[in-house]
Amino acid sequence: MTSNQPVFEDNDPQDELITLNIGPTHPATHGVFQNVVQIDGERIVSGVSTIGYIHRAFEKIAEHRPFYQITPLTDRLNYCSAPINNMGWHMTVEKLLEIEIPKRVQYMRVIVMELARIADHIICNGILGVDTGAFSGFLYVMQEREFIYEIFEEICGARLTTNIGRIGGFERDFNAVAFEKIREFLKRYPPVLKEFEEMFVRNRIFIERTSGVAAVTPEEALDYGWSGPILRATGVDYDIRVQNPYCSYEEFDFDVPVGATGDVYDRFMVRNEEMWQSLRIIEQALEKIEKEPKGVFHAEVPDFYLPPKEQVYTNMEALIYHFKIVMGEVDTPKAEVYHSVEGANGELGFYLIHDGGRSPYRLHFRRPSFVNYQMFAPMSAGMLISDAILNMSSLNVIAGELDA
Template identity: 90%
Template sequence: MSKPITELTSNRPVFEEHDPEEVLTTLNLGPTHPATHGVFQNVLQIDGERIVSGVSTIGYIHRAFEKIAEHRPFYQITPLTDRLNYCSAPINNMGWHMTVEKLLEIEIPKRVQYMRVIVMELARIADHIICNGILGVDTGAFSGFLYLMQEREFIYEIFEEVCGARLTTNIGRIGGFERDFNAVAFTKIEEFVKRFPAVLAEFQELFTRNRIFIERTSNVAAVTPEQALDYSWSGPILRATGVDYDVRVLSPYCSYEEFEFDVPVGTNGDVYDRFMVRNEEMTQSIRIIEQALEKIKGEPKGVFHADVPEFYLPPKEQVYTNMEALIYHFKIVMGEWETPKSEVYHAVEGANGELGFYLIHDGGRTPYRLHFRRPSFINYQMFAPMSSGMLLSDAIINMSSLNVIAGELDA
């Protein structure tokens, strides 16, 4: 109950009733706190600097994607997936396309698969750049963030070249890409692969042996593999605990089984390990992109989509002149396609973990039900329980290393 204003402004000493030494303070961390990097709230009971208990409140940017998806044809759902994890939108786009392709049993040409791999790995690097850069900022080291941000900008330029958009990319279509990578895109990807390792090395040099950083992060929020699996963690934070679960390896999609790469794992599951795992994953992503560029050279040029006229929009100039193309165009846009009645679960390794699409289809224009298994949502639920007993400043960097993206959290 709030007190009348006269009582609050009276001249009684504040400590008479509420000795700060004896009471717990309630702290509202969020919903728009600069340290939380996203719109979500934590109500924390703190004793001095130590957190006693916490309650997470989420849903501030809930946009009812699952409900909207029930009213939209497949290709209109891609822009919704952009807005899940908006730091690595292409992975979500590709995950959704592959889910539909799995449902429709569309065979994708190898060259398209390699192109997708390049785009997804670039997105993974962009996402890890954000997470590790911000982790540096939260521990008090700003410059590393700026070094890496420049490279993230370069990745966005590549996306711009590939699809025209930077953040919410809407890359690709069901069946492939909307257009081939142009020469500039290939040159930029090659340039990125060449110059990024040096920048990453410089970034790592700033942090990995930095005593301040190590003392701020090591043994902070250490999680055992058992706890992590109990809470269904996935992605880099699960691998930091020592569990080598990576969807790319366990259930390969997009020809990931042909690529040579390592899955880095940590030992302590603390913030430092998560940082190291993400750094190493960026190096591995570069390796994958190099191999994909090599593989693309061996594939027939100019193939950028599967030959599925029933599901892939025909080129615009043909729509104006060719009756068949016009019919297909109309049927696809209006969602008049023959689709199986079935259900499919497809998972991709998102930047934060297993990003799953559970699609139930009844043969209509729109999905009967679409559920997103969002890694941020599932990873974040351990935050409040694991914060008890932690210092407030440790909880902040713990949250930062979980890389909770509000869009993916709330869907």
């Protein structure tokens, strides 16, 4: 691995190294995971990463749950952008069942996923600013994340762990208030994002703290299986939405931002630009929805789509279908499928092996935080502790997605 910059030469080496625990409950980790580092003064000599502090055995639990009861598990992977997890799982099941999703539903999903991406990047870049000593920007953009949560609340009734949507579409159509809030967000967020950028992009202190820190080459990033914004920051323009489109992303006009050096500054810049591109995508999705038949919010698959709740209370057939779907009593094919979506941190994949029973025979989550984090310890050798903290923050490791 190439030496990370800046790597400091030690002109006064100590006879004994100090062992320091960063985590598992340290504010700088932004999650429950641990790094045991050997330090010489403030310079890290070596380190070992420890994970598993909030391992909840999601994959094993999924082997004993019908499809619908797995959706709440996905909420608790990357909980900063839970709707992307929900949609990815629903699309995996739809791929297994060969369900065709109406265009209007696909565009609605795109809106929700891009809003979730913006919310996630707000957290990451806002916290990165905090870790460099700038708290104001974080407080400023967090108001917009709360507004995104209000949109989610209008769509599905939940804010953080959303359990949003259904296999085949959504549980209900977006109401007028939801569309109004989405359009309001498109008007109010650009000036906020522009002001946020002005606080950091040309800020001398921020540049000196992040530029050249933890630089990674494209070859190293690919060797470690990186994906998402941190891979694109190295100059590799790999984006699932372009390479393997889903939800009709091939119909949208947007750019894939890439960096040049793969350092902390480039990761910040890539995420910022991705928020601008997400706004473009949402605008286009709203225009496309206007051209589609109104009132369509799910595919016509009564064997897998839950009937309306008011019918369940009054209609025996609806009650039977509700019970059969929730308990997994509907016949399903024996198959092996993999589906991935562009999560906020990278490629979020679902590898499903199904034997025709009521629950998966095997389900594996490809969690980008788990893959991306493995490089942190070797990257940290030679860094100052303060630079390693910024490096960790720029990786945006979410503990729920790390451990699952």
